Structure formats: C-alpha cells, structure tokens
Amino acid sequence: MFGSVGVVMDRDHRFRVLYLEQQPDVLAYFLRRLDREDAVESCAEVFVTLWRRLDQVPDGKDARLWLFGVARHVLRNRRRSSRRWRRLIGRYASVGRPGPPPQPEAVVVRRAEDDAVLAALLRLRSADREVLTLRLWEEASFDDIACVVGCSRHAAEQRYARALRRFRSVWDGAGHVSVKETKRSRQGQEQIRET
C-alpha cells in the first residue's frame, strides 16, 4: 500500500514538474496559431493527454518533444474545424502581445507587415508552414523538428530550406520589399520627422 501511494505521488510530482516547465511553451505554441479560446482549450487537451499517458512519456528532453508531438496532433485536428481555422488571420491580429504596448504608429506599421507575412505563410502548404514556424517561432533545432514531425534531421533541414524558398516566392510575389529596406525607410522617415 505504501508503495502504491509512492507511485501515485511520483506520478503526480512528475506531472507537476512537466506542467510547470512546459505549459508556457505549449500555450505559446497554440496562441501563435489559434485564437485565445481555442488555444486554451487545446493546451489543456495536451496536458490532459499527458496525464493520461504519463507512463508512456519519455524522460528528459524527449518529454518536451513528446508534448509538442501531441500538440501538433491537437492543432491539426483543431484545424479541421473550418469555421475556426478560417478566421486565422483575424486571430493573429487579436492575440495580445505581452508586455507594454508599443506606440500607436508602430502598431500600425507592425500590424501591416505582420499581416502580410502571416498571409504569405497561410498560402504555403501546411507542412512548409509548420517547419518554418517551428524553427522561427518555437526556435526549435532541426533535431527537435525532426523528432516532432517524425523525420530525419536531414529531411527536416531540407524541408526547411524548401519551405523558405516557397515562402520567398509567395512573399516576394506579393510585391513586398525586403524587411531591411522597409525598416531603413521607416528609420529615414522618423529622422525626417525629428528634424
């Protein structure tokens, strides 16, 4: 009996540790891709799955990757909800950025740029979009991407390079000037305004 209590405590402790360590990252993963309501719901679903299947969750860093693998499945199925997925761009705009709000003018510039990038991302194949955002939003290594999406590191690198090329095609095809040029131009305008 004492042993079984120990098992329960170990299980509970392990869950708590994983939850505290990983919940912000998993929540951020969903908030980047869904609206607030869906993100909260999806994030909870991931950790309920974690609780149910805790005995099968690997140790160490692999536990995090396991969680992101589950998150990926949850996200994929959420997106089958067309009436939610279809408002994606609106959702991106509605997600509040933590921290102090930027100046109103900067918000306008930022939103316009970001919406254009997000629109370009949405025109990519989902597999391309996934590998791009995992790399650049979650800052995942290629090893981690390979593990989460179930391919080799080499394949992950190739997919990323291919996705970036396709993103360039869509992004540049939409007539966008380079980000650096935009920023340079903006800095120039600000200097003119200051003088």
Next chain:
Amino acid sequence: MKRDEVERLEAAVRDANPVPSAVDLINSEEAAAVTLLVQQRRRTMTTTPTHTASHPTGPPLRPRRSMVWAFAAGFVLVVLVVGAAALVLRGRDLPVTDAPAPTVATIPEQSTPSTDAAAAAGSTRGYGTEGWEWFKIIEPWVGSVVDFASLPRGGFVVAATDEWAWTPVESSDGTEWQRVAGAVGEWSVFWSPDGIEWRDADPQREVTVLPLTRGFMGSRPQVVTTVGGQVVVLDRTVFGIRIGDLETQTWDAIEFDTSDLVGEIGLLAVASNETEVLVVGYEDDYGGAAPAECGEAQSVVATRYVTWLVDPRSGEVQRSSLPVGHEDVNGPAGLVAGGRVCGESYGSVAWFKDQWVLNLADLWFVSADGVSWTYNPTPAGSEALPATLLAGPDTLLAEVWNGLWYSENGTDWVQPPEPDSGARGPSEAAYSPSFGYVATPWSQAGLYVSTDGREWHHACCWPDIQDLTASGDRILALDEFGRAYLIVYKPS
C-alpha cells in the same frame, strides 16, 4: 539562396511571431484558464492502463540505435524484394513499403468486394494490431490529392492538382478572394482498378474543379464521386459536372442552367446513390441584395443554396432551392455561431437510408427525392457541424472538427464513446462492405475500426493517416504531408 536573403526571410517570419516570448505567459490569464481546465478534467478522469500494443504510440520519437539497425536491415530487404516483384509484375515502379517495414513485400491481389453487411460486421470484429500491411504509393499525383472516392467494383479515383492555390487567404476587402480563386490550377483525375497501377487518361486533364471558386479550409471538399462504373467530377469550365467512363475513357459534360441565378454562384459538393448524382451549389447576394462586405470576421452574406439532381444515363437535371439560406436563419445584422462567414462555404451531402442528408455549416436538410427538402432547425447533437458526411449501411458518420459523430436516422447525432486506447477517438472515416468502418485517429497514430460506426477500437499503427477512403479489402490513405499509402488487411 544567399545568406542575407535567408536572414531577410527569417527575420520577416520571426518578426511576425504573435507571441514572441512564452515566458510572458507565466501567470497570464490564459495560463490560469489552462490550469483550471486541466484540474477539472483530471478530477473527472481515471488514468488509463498502459497501452501495450507492439506498434509505436503517440508522436514519433527519435529511434533507438537498435531500432535504426533493425529498420535499415528490414528496409534493404524490403526494397530488394519489392524491386524484384516490380520487375516481374509491372516492369515499372511499384509502390514501395515505408517504415517500419511490413512483413511481406508484395501487394496482395485485391479480393472481391463483399456486399454482405453481416459478413462485413463479422470480419471487422477480428481486427487487431496484426495483419495490417501498408505500401507507399509513388505516383505523380501524390502530394496533390484534394479528394478521392472508391469505385463500386473495386479501386479508387483521385482528383489531384499540382497547385496549392486552394489554400485560402482572407482579405480586408474581399478582392483577394477573387484573385486567389482565379489562381486555381488545372486538375487531373487519376484512377486505379486496385490501388496499385494508376492510370491517367488525358481527357480529364482539362477538368477544373469548381468549389475552389470559394474558400474552404479544414475538411476535404466533395468534388468527385462515383455512380455505377462512372466517375463524376465537379467542373467549373462548364459549371456542371463531367461524367467519365473509366473503361472507355470517354467523358461527357452536363452544364447546369444558371441563367436565372443573378448573384455569385458556385458549387460545393457532389454525392451519388446507385443511379443518381446530387450536386449542391449556392448563390450569393441573390435577389438584388447588396454585395457583401467581406473581411470583417462577423460579416455575413445573403446566400441561398441550390441542388441539382442528375440522372447520368438520361442527362436529366432537376434543380431546386433549399427552403432557407443563411441570411434567413441568422438575420442580416450579424453572425451567430456556425453561421456563414463571407467568403466561405461548406457543404457535404450523402445518400443514407433512402434519403439525401445535407449539411451546410449549421444548416441540416433531408430529402427523399433530392428535389423537395426539409429543413431540420434543431438537430440533436448540434455540435456536429460543419460536417463531412459518410454513409454506411447502419450509420451516417459526420467528420467534425472535434471528432467523429454518428447518426442512425440522419437527423440526430451522437458522439461515440472514447475508444479503449485512452486517446481521443476517430476523426475521419471510410467504409467498405468488405470490412466495415475504418477511421483516422484524432490524437494517436494509427487506424480505428468499428463494426457499425458506434464503437471504435484502435487497430493499427503507422503511418499517421490524415485522410482515407476504402474499397474492397484495402484503404487508400494520405498522411499529413500528402504521402499516399495503400493499406491492406490480411487476417491471419
């Protein structure tokens, strides 16, 4: 690409990150909401027993070294055997097996499809984790499938495109929609008598699927169906359907009369019974209504829905309008949950127990003759929307964003109990008289099977299937990267 080019693009995507720092979410309202939900669900939940299946469960993890060697050895063996079989059987590339290696290397001959539902139910009970084999299909359409269907006499037909313009993009003023719609590429129809050798007849190459004039996301559109030995594909070049005879490889077109439809028109879905084809379409801003202002998330277009019942043998077409449209339901002032947002359309139709059942987002209709429609304003299980419908002999299945639902009468919907695996259950399904119902998993890699669509059991392992259709003793499946597989069940 040059380094600075890569950096430019990466910076653009990074800058657009809606949540730049996860650390800022600690102690946020969202985090508290998640914690509350998890606590509530944990309280009402008992832990599931450890799953002891021999196949991988959950997301793929980095393979252990011993697994890598086993995989490599198995892979080499399989490639050699499959290669030899390819030379003998076809003289060209055969589908090759994918990891983990299946137990046999040659694709079994297709068994004669059984039409005995009782036998089907009996054979399904034998499903388990053993006896499944899968074969990766290497064909030109792989990676570009939009819809597929099974042929009554066995085999599959696939509608595919090389373009990915169907990925919709919303815009602030609605003009982008038109541009995206015009960018839709040419489509092809491929077919196979047994899922092994695929044919691509030239006449179909000109077929252009129509529903892409409107946006859709998530669920797979219904653009191809079969009736008798014929294939029916929606075609925007004629605003109607193309009917193809696969044996003679001849195609006829039936154009719908739209002269009295003054608004924007489009087609949404197609389905068939034994002898007839039903096409579902829409007319936006009908009756001289002001054009909708797209872009606002809450904007609604005035839309009425139209059906065309086609007898392919005689070419006779009967058109009818559904009794309500979305403006009628929601009112012009705003959107209610499940209503129709500007620029988006969802339609799915199925022939089930001698009636047509039609779902249009939150609207449900039934019709015995495909002409006179009855609106069902209060379906039980109203969460079951928008749905992609699949008819079996016992149950009508609805593939919905939160899993699979079933109905015994086409009007009342029930969500099946969670399967015994502990993971969320089936998501998208297929039916074959030879073995019953199969479904993709919601949150666990593999396949689910069911005798009647009501209770589901986890049956099979790799690959992680996203979409599927069944014919005879086999399943044509796609994973999320658009890779195609043929899955065959061989009971021992």
